[in-house]
Amino acid sequence: xxxxxxxxxxxxxxxxxxxxxxxxxxxxxxxxxxxxxxxxxxxxxxxxxxxxxxxxxxxxxxxxxxxxxxxxxxxxxxxxxxxxxxxxxxxxxxxxxxxxxxxxxxxxxxxxxxxxxxxxxxxxxxxxxxxxxxxxxxxxxxxxxxxxxxxxxxxxxxxxxxxxxxxxxxxxxxxxxxxxxxxxxxxxxxxxxxxxxxxxxxxxxxxxxxxxxxxxxxxxxxxxxxxxxxxxxxxxxxxxxxxxxxxxxxxxxxxxxxxxxxxxxxxxxxxxxxxxxxxxxxxxxxxxxxxxxxxxxxxxxxxxxxxxxxxxxxxxxxxxxxxxxxxxxx
Numbered sequence: 001x002x003x004x005x006x007x008x009x010x011x012x013x014x015x016x017x018x019x020x021x022x023x024x025x026x027x028x029x030x031x032x033x034x035x036x037x038x039x040x041x042x043x044x045x046x047x048x049x050x051x052x053x054x055x056x057x058x059x060x061x062x063x064x065x066x067x068x069x070x071x072x073x074x075x076x077x078x079x080x081x082x083x084x085x086x087x088x089x090x091x092x093x094x095x096x097x098x099x100x101x102x103x104x105x106x107x108x109x110x111x112x113x114x115x116x117x118x119x120x121x122x123x124x125x126x127x128x129x130x131x132x133x134x135x136x137x138x139x140x141x142x143x144x145x146x147x148x149x150x151x152x153x154x155x156x157x158x159x160x161x162x163x164x165x166x167x168x169x170x171x172x173x174x175x176x177x178x179x180x181x182x183x184x185x186x187x188x189x190x191x192x193x194x195x196x197x198x199x200x201x202x203x204x205x206x207x208x209x210x211x212x213x214x215x216x217x218x219x220x221x222x223x224x225x226x227x228x229x230x231x232x233x234x235x236x237x238x239x240x241x242x243x244x245x246x247x248x249x250x251x252x253x254x255x256x257x258x259x260x261x262x263x264x265x266x267x268x269x270x271x272x273x274x275x276x277x278x279x280x281x282x283x284x285x286x287x288x289x290x291x292x293x294x295x296x297x298x299x300x301x302x303x304x305x306x307x308x309x310x311x312x313x314x315x316x317x318x319x320x321x322x323x324x325x326x327x328x329x330x
Contacts, residue, residue, distance in 0.1 A: 003328035006298050010317050012288035014069035019148055022058030022158030024076040025110035026087055034117040046117045058158035062096045064280035067314035073097045075144050076164050083109035100144040104137045131163050149176050154183045154287035161189040174198045183286040187279045203241045203279045228252035239292045251296045259293055264304035277306045
């Protein structure tokens with residue numbers, strides 16, 4: 001039965017080793033209240049009540065892998081600063097191997113600070129320098145990736161457009177994955193969309209798929225299916241998985257077969273980080289030997305779990321098992 005196949009896959013997750021390559025950052029939240037307007041300018045004065053921090057960007061993808069007890073490595077870059085130290089410590093606390101992260105003293109660790117008052121985001125402050133990293137930093141990252149290839153079962157490219165995923169690094173990583181015969185999946189950035197040629201799977205959301213291809217007049221399911229086929233043929237990937245919010249997912253396979261997967265979410269509180277959960281779960285399933293349809297299906301169940309939670313969240317093996325068993329009892 002299908003549910004047994006999916007349950008069996010979950011039991012294989014903790015036997016997998018995966019590498020995340022991408023833009024690592026800290027998501028910081030400053031919580032407070034607003035009771036007055038500043039006399040200096042017409043802006044609210046936020047009285048801070050608490051501050052919280054969590055792994056962001058590629059770090060959240062790695063956190064999702066670790067939540068399934070997979071052996072998780074991450075390659076990226078941080079600054080020579082206190083934020084970089086905090087990020088590294090946070091990764092280690094989540095049992096994510098941070099030994100292959102490169103320190104670049106010319107750029108700060110990326111921090112996105114969201115100031116929230118009365119449940120509303122007042123402003124976001126980004127501390128970052130975008131653009132390609134130095135050749136020295138890129139070379140160090142490439143060497144780290146090469147040294148890890150014999151230890152891992154899959155690679156995830158988590159591209160937030162900050163500079164880690166350069167054309168040279170991407171090309172070399174794809175070639176290495178083909179050499180070692182392991183899956184490589186990509187959570188894309190729109191501006192780099194057409195550079196991911198030869199990957200196993202790319203997982204854009206609807207907006208990313210449309211903007212990445214410069215498409216227009218995408219209104220129906222048939223339009224989206226045609227767009228998915230164009231992405232598949234352009235990138236020469238094994239599959240394309242388009243996440244479609246309340247419409248679930250659309251999987252485009254090599255023979256142009258379309259599989260529509262309805263959403264398994266019962267309630268949707270927050271979609272933040274759902275894409276990270278999708279690519280993490282699908283990649284682990286592929287690493288464990290799942291077919292494309294089963295990998296997408298189990299990722300869909302995982303997404304349904306995290307969107308029912310507030311904030312950036314992950315799913316546990318038990319939650320995933322319970323969700324699948326409950327669904328197939330219906």
